[in-house]
Amino acid sequence: MHHRSRQLLVAGHVIVDRYLRVDAMPAADRTVPVTSERTELGGTATNLARTACKLGVRVGILSRIGEGFPPEFRATLARERIDLRGLTSVAGAPTPTCTILEEPGGTTRTLIQQGPMVATSRWPLPGPWWGSYEWLHLCTGDPGYYLRLARAAHANHQRVSIDPAQEIFYRWDARAFRGILPFADLLFGNRAEIERATSWVGPGGPTRLLERIPLVIRTEGGRGATAFSRDGTVHVAGRKPRRVRSYVGAGDAFRGGFYGAWFAGEPLGACLDAGNGAAVSRIEGGV
Secondary structure (H helix, E strand, O other): OOOOOEEEEEEOOOEEEEEEEOOOOOOOOOOOOOOEEEEEEEOHHHHHHHHHHHOOOOEEEEEEEEEOOOHHHHHHHHHOOOEEEEEEEEEEEEOOEEEEEEOOOOOEEEEEEOHHHOOOOOOOOOOHHHHHEEEEEEOOOOHHHHHHHHHHHHHOOOEEEEOOHHHHHOOOOHHHHHHHHHHOOEEEEEHHHHHHHHHOOOOOOHHHHOOOOOEEEEEOHHHOEEEEEOOEEEEEOOOOOOOOOOOOOHHHHHHHHHHHHHHOOOOHHHHHHHHHHHHHHHHHOOO
16 A cells, blocks of 8 residues: 555646626627626636645646746645646746636637647656655546556556546547556546547446446536446436536536545545535536
């Protein structure tokens, strides 16, 4: 048994989110006015890490930012005691940025500037410090780099979660996904993402994935979440938000809430419920 001083290293995006509120999405070749706008600290790694840290998880971020990343955003992460040794600033590159169009009711459309996160497969692995982590969570990012990270973590007896999110549809392919599975212990995804993953290993639904990976967590929006493991299936009903500020980042918050209960030693159903609670809090306007 390897004793490690930190619990969760999250590899993924640290992003400047620019929200533009519109009454309706523009049709092709048409213009609509922006009714309000705001800029926030976001990204898959950021949202997950901040939620998990708030719940007591000793967490760090592995990501790349570029020029124009607001120093106050970095100060926020440092103030929250998130380990930033893996947050690298790349000179000459634009910082990852999302432009998010929001309609009343929560519908969004997003444009992403990947910046230095667009192609990192040849980047060096982190220094020896990353061996202090029990778990490595791989969310959005370069599949080639993540395969190298997962292989190295597995060789170092660290546990690995894979969580490609929407990038499973445009950055991953069957070969890359099947290649990383031997080094992974846990897979996260929503219904569409898990269906995509399953299509790459053969028919049979999420339980087919269990031939390759011990645990699959599927988020189901307002219907809750389901865990598929080799010991059986656990489903927890969802929670209804009292108000909706934004659905952006709710899935990341679910994962942070899940890990908060997971590292506290809670049973799988309680971990799912904690994830649901964190997602609802995010939708209502929490961090």
